[in-house]
Amino acid sequence: MLSWQSNFLSRAFLWLIISAILCLYRVLKGPTAPDRAVAVDMLGILIVGFCAILSISTGRDWYIDIGLAWALQSFIGIMALAKYLEGKDFDE
Amino acid sequence: MNETIGISLIVIGLVFDFLGCLGLVRFPDVYTRLQASAKCVTLGTCGILFGLFLFKGFSATGMKALLCLAFILLTAPVSAHVLARGAYRSGVKPCKDTVIDQYGESINK
Amino acid sequence: MVSKILIFMLWFLVWLLLSWPPRISSFITGALVSAFVSFMTMDILVKDRPSGRSPLRYLWFVYYIIIFLWECLKANIDVAWRVLHPKLPIRPATIKIRTDLKSDIGLTFLANSITLTPGTTTIDVDKQNGYIYIHVLFLKEGCPDHDMRLPVVSKFERILKKVFE
CATH class of the missing domain: 4.10.860 (DNA Excision Repair, Uvrb; Chain A)
Known part of the structure; x- marks a missing residue:
């Protein structure tokens, strides 16, 4: 890998961390419970991208396995969370 | 050559990820937030994973990246749909700007 | 089999x-x-479904994937524009539209592709009466009231009907 590429990839983390901070803002602030659930779902997908970039920049292939497992378990978790939300009553 | 295309796909993915999360902060209610983030973050992460596939070629890592891409493309809309339905059933009203609300009418009937 | x-x-x-x-x-x-x-x-x-569908439907499925990726890209640029616009040009609405698809897998693919295409998200599917409830980010003037169809949705529906029914 060329030097400008590895240089670039180390800056890519900055963007992902800013996006994750925006998601975390919504998790903390969100007026209702579904808002927080949406933000947690997006954080789960962002972490998959994070694992993919880690696997390029460090050259360790097993990071993408973590991403795959994370995608599976975050989907199942969100389904359970949404089923829980459906039976509840939330006002503002 | 492949690495340059991969880098540019990763840049596009990062930009869309960031814009999706910005939409999550800026939009007024749950449903519009869900629209912005579910579309942009899904395509952004798919772009990053396809960039990883172009980097690694047909190796073990590249194939797992493709599998992960297909999985995210199939499941992200499903979880968005389930969250929207759960939010509506739990009684979160759409924001003030909403023009027509036919789903609310059909539930309350 | x-x-x-x-x-x-x-x-x-x-x-x-x-x-x-x-x-x-x-x-x-x-x-x-x-x-x-x-x-x-x-x-x-696997559900029991009528056999005797033409093998041409796999070609239609490939065509569907190409169209879907293109619409998905357009949707993202559209949403990105709306997010970056300082005034947030949105007119959200939940509307119900009619669909002719009957099979489970066809409805699943239709709902998924609605969610990933410009400004629309599926909220609920009413399978008995054949309606889909969607949330629209920007509703054009007088769009859904007379025939309850959206142009993007009917485009996908036409292709999916050839694939799955």
């Missing part, structure tokens, strides 16, 4: 991608495991 073999091929493909460089030992293990898994998931994934 054909759909059972297709499910076996699908699980076998997933196994192959997970254990990529393919060796003879991983082939044998994969065939056994995916035969077992496809036997276990058969009741969930």
Whole structure:
């Protein structure tokens, strides 16, 4: 890998961390419970991208396995969370 | 050559990820937030994973990246749909700007 | 029978991608495991459907994927523009539209592609009466009231009808 590429990839983390901070803002602030659930779902997908970039920049292939497992378990978790939300009553 | 295309796909993915999360902060209610983030973050992460596939070629890592891409493309809309339905059933009203609300009418009937 | 073999091929493909460089030992293990898994998931994934559909539908499916990716890209640029615009030009609405698709898998693909295309998200599906409730980010003037159809949705519906029904 060329030097400008590895240089670039180390800056890519900055963007992902800013996006994750925006998601975390919504998790903390969100007026209702579904808002927080949406933000947690997006954080789960962002972490998959994070694992993919880690696997390029460090050259360790097993990071993408973590991403795959994370995608599976975050989907199942969100389904359970949404089923829980459906039976509840939330006002503002 | 492949690495340059991969880098540019990763840049596009990062930009869309960031814009999706910005939409999550800026939009007024749950449903519009869900629209912005579910579309942009899904395509952004798919772009990053396809960039990883172009980097690694047909190796073990590249194939797992493709599998992960297909999985995210199939499941992200499903979880968005389930969250929207759960939010509506739990009684979160759409924001003030909403023009027509036919789903609310059909539930309350 | 054909759909059972297709499910076996699908699980076998997933196994192959997970254990990529393919060796003879991983082939044998994969065939056994995916035969077992496809036997276990058969009741969930296969419903009895009329046979005698033309094999041309696989070509239509490829066409659907190309159209879908293009619409998905357009949707993202549209949403990105709306997010960056300082005044947030949105007119959200939840509307109900009519659909002609009957099968479960057709409705699933239609709902997924609605969610990933410009400014629309599926909220609920009413299978008995054939309605889909969607949330629209920017509703054009007087759009859904007279015939309850959106141009993007009916485009997908036309292709999916050829594939799955």
